[in-house]
Amino acid sequence: MKLSKYFVPTLKEVPNDAVVASHVLMLRSGMVRMLSAGIYSFLPLGYKVIKKISEIIREEIDYIGGQEFHLPALNPREIWEETNRVEAFGDTLFHIKNRDYVLAPTHEEIMTYHARNVMKSYKDMPQIWYQIQTKFRNEARPRSGVIRGRQFLMKDAYSFDSSYENLDKSYALHDEAYRKIFDRCGLKYFVVGASSGAMGGTGSEEFMVRSEAGEDTVAYCESCGYAANVEVAASVVDSKKREEVSEEIKEIHTPNIKSIDELCGFLKIDETQTAKSRVVINDGEPILVLILGNEEVNETKLEKALGGNVRPAHPEELVKISGADAGSIGPVGFKHRIIADLKLKDANNLYSGANKTDYHISGIDLMRDVPGIEYFDLRSAQSGEGCTGCGSKLEVFSAIELGHIFKLGTKYSAAMGANFLDENGEAHPIVMGSYGIGVERVAACFIEQNHDEKGIVWNKVLAPFDIQLIALNMKKEDVVNAAESVYLKLKEEGFEVLYDDREAQAGFKFNDADLLGMPLQIVIGEKKLKENKVEIKVRKTGERFDTELENLYIKVKELLI
RNA sequence: CGGAACGUGGCGCAGUCCGGUAGCGUACCUGAAUGGGGUUCAGGUGGUCGCGGGUUCAAAUCCCGCCGUUCCGACCA
Numbered sequence: 001m002k003l004s005k006y007f008v009p010t011l012k013e014v015p016n017d018a019v020v021a022s023h024v025l026m027l028r029s030g031m032v033r034m035l036s037a038g039i040y041s042f043l044p045l046g047y048k049v050i051k052k053i054s055e056i057i058r059e060e061i062d063y064i065g066g067q068e069f070h071l072p073a074l075n076p077r078e079i080w081e082e083t084n085r086v087e088a089f090g091d092t093l094f095h096i097k098n099r100d101y102v103l104a105p106t107h108e109e110i111m112t113y114h115a116r117n118v119m120k121s122y123k124d125m126p127q128i129w130y131q132i133q134t135k136f137r138n139e140a141r142p143r144s145g146v147i148r149g150r151q152f153l154m155k156d157a158y159s160f161d162s163s164y165e166n167l168d169k170s171y172a173l174h175d176e177a178y179r180k181i182f183d184r185c186g187l188k189y190f191v192v193g194a195s196s197g198a199m200g201g202t203g204s205e206e207f208m209v210r211s212e213a214g215e216d217t218v219a220y221c222e223s224c225g226y227a228a229n230v231e232v233a234a235s236v237v238d239s240k241k242r243e244e245v246s247e248e249i250k251e252i253h254t255p256n257i258k259s260i261d262e263l264c265g266f267l268k269i270d271e272t273q274t275a276k277s278r279v280v281i282n283d284g285e286p287i288l289v290l291i292l293g294n295e296e297v298n299e300t301k302l303e304k305a306l307g308g309n310v311r312p313a314h315p316e317e318l319v320k321i322s323g324a325d326a327g328s329i330g331p332v333g334f335k336h337r338i339i340a341d342l343k344l345k346d347a348n349n350l351y352s353g354a355n356k357t358d359y360h361i362s363g364i365d366l367m368r369d370v371p372g373i374e375y376f377d378l379r380s381a382q383s384g385e386g387c388t389g390c391g392s393k394l395e396v397f398s399a400i401e402l403g404h405i406f407k408l409g410t411k412y413s414a415a416m417g418a419n420f421l422d423e424n425g426e427a428h429p430i431v432m433g434s435y436g437i438g439v440e441r442v443a444a445c446f447i448e449q450n451h452d453e454k455g456i457v458w459n460k461v462l463a464p465f466d467i468q469l470i471a472l473n474m475k476k477e478d479v480v481n482a483a484e485s486v487y488l489k490l491k492e493e494g495f496e497v498l499y500d501d502r503e504a505q506a507g508f509k510f511n512d513a514d515l516l517g518m519p520l521q522i523v524i525g526e527k528k529l530k531e532n533k534v535e536i537k538v539r540k541t542g543e544r545f546d547t548e549l550e551n552l553y554i555k556v557k558e559l560l561i
Numbered sequence: 562c563g564g565a566a567c568g569u570g571g572c573g574c575a576g577u578c579c580g581g582u583a584g585c586g587u588a589c590c591u592g593a594a595u596g597g598g599g600u601u602c603a604g605g606u607g608g609u610c611g612c613g614g615g616u617u618c619a620a621a622u623c624c625c626g627c628c629g630u631u632c633c634g635a636c637c638a
Contacts, residue, residue, distance in 0.1 A: 012587070012599070013573045017631055037630065085638090091562095092637075106638060140562070140636060148637090215637080404638080436638080473596050507598035514598090525597055535597090 003500045020213040022447040023145025038142025038150035048464035053442045057155045060181045064173040066128040083415040103136035108412045111158040116418035122162035130157035144213045146440040153439040161431045174405045174435045186459045192227040207403035209445040214398035221387035231300040236386030239345040246348045247363035254360045258327030260293040275352040277329040283308040286321045290340035298380045305376040328353040331370045341378040403437040456517030465498040468518040472525040483524045
């Protein structure tokens with residue numbers, strides 16, 4: 001491809017609206033342009049990358065027996081009513097105004113619709129059906145370029161099995177395929193065991209990439225591979241050390257002191273000497289939740305510890321329950337169930353509310369003064385805490401979800417009446433799995449992980465072209481002739497070559513080549529051509545060396561293998 | 562959806578406070594020089610100043626309303 005004729009609108013400056021590296025570079029390198037918030041056009045160069053990623057996905061899913069479909073994005077709303085997901089998706093689902101259609105945000109219903117009444121026998125299974133298709137979600141806040149859009153390309157696969165044991169097999173096949181896909185793409189990723197969440201089901205794994213642009217926060221152990229969303233991640237935590245002597249309980253007048261900050265300032269003590277109280281209502285029962293002053297309650301863990309419905313108590317309820325306003329509630333003398341974070345286990349000499357407005361208590365010994373207290377893990381894991389698997393240190397950071405594999409079970413088949421007959425002639429709902437990969441996210445994550453101050457650094461697998469060929473002076477006939485023949489020869493040899501044949505300064509071309517980031521650059525200039533030599537630059541290392549023209553093709557092959 | 566910022570040629574910005582002929586850099590076009598890291602000179606093209614309304618002799622500038630984009634938060638199969 002000749003760059004003079006190829007639509008690659010590069011930008012020298014960083015567009016105002018782009019913040020994260022991948023977004024900036026996709027815009028600057030002319031891969032994409034925004035049409036509206038969260039809606040991107042892929043230009044030829046960007047689309048080449050998308051096609052390469054899609055092809056890798058296609059090969060690996062085909063390899064495990066997947067069959068590719070192409071499904072409509074426009075769906076009758078009534079199919080989505082069958083599973084009650086019009087309501088479940090709420091405002092995230094796009095609705096068509098002048099006909100009763102929705103734009104599909106995923107395709108469980110449509111795949112199940114096609115399986116229903118057709119896959120009637122256990123003999124018809126297993127099946128793995130997939131597609132690579134545009135999804136539509138009315139995201140409240142699109143962000144980070146293509147990483148979170150209102151319209152995005154997703155590979156979504158669905159498995160249909162006659163039993164949960166067989167579902168495990170289909171799931172394992174996808175697990176393996178996903179690892180191959182991301183390995184082949186050259187991504188550094190890790191796998192998080194996630195809770196089943198709102199999709200319903202029995203198990204799932206998320207394939208994540210570490211990135212500042214990520215929207216999930218995960219705890220990860222490098223040495224044993226343990227990874228979990230911080231919502232559920234466990235960690236080994238030293239509880240607050242019990243001091244040798246327990247002081248006497250003492251009531252302190254603390255006028256207008258409401259927060260832990262104010263209390264610490266007023267009494268000149270450290271947050272870690274205080275126990276923060278929160279009152280929640282769990283299925284009608286008031287419960288005091290106690291946590292170290294400088295920490296926050298993890299709502300997911302709290303709900304898991306208590307079970308049932310959990311909501312914060314209203315201010316009027318607080319007074320009735322504890323006898324004090326919000327700022328003065330504490331465990332001593334609290335009449336209802338009390339649970340505390342593990343970090344507070346058996347702690348003493350604590351400060352907390354007195355259950356009497358404008359009073360606090362010092363010298364609280366949870367062992368002595370709070371009989372019946374129960375301990376749970378109620379806080380989020382933090383960097384540096386111990387891994388529960390191997391004892392090494394956990395790291396907590398943000399990450400982007402690239403893919404998600406999911407044991408659905410019978411949620412959709414049961415709701416939609418997609419049943420089959422087993423060996424005994426009994427009807428059962430089909431046991432399903434669903435498996436997604438964000439295709440543009442693969443590209444964005446690769447760029448997040450592989451760029452420098454000059455631009456993108458593609459590997460040969462995802463690079464839109466293998467080689468960027470640069471002719472330095474298009475006014476010199478011998479340079480043009482040499483570049484032209486190298487261009488043709490490289491193409492004959494099966495390489496994808498982007499030939500910069502523009503009338504431009506050398507520096508301009510070098511910088512554009514570094515921005516676009518093809519793995520190899522071949523530079524043809526007048527001086528070296530006189531010695532029958534051309535220069536090769538390896539984008540990743542910055543290494544450059546000269547080679548004789550006739551050795552060029554061998555050298556290129558070596559470097560691109 | 563709550564909070565904040567921004568909106569002026571393709572891109573990056575100044576001008577807005579204090580109303581008075583729409584500017585700069587870059588990109589683009591023409592010509593010339595240059596030709597190994599965004600070179601130089603000369604001459605050009607291109608803008609409903611986000612949209613609508615109001616105030617005024619006069620609005621990019623002041624007032625009101627709306628729209629768009631981004632960031633933080635909420636939300637997120």
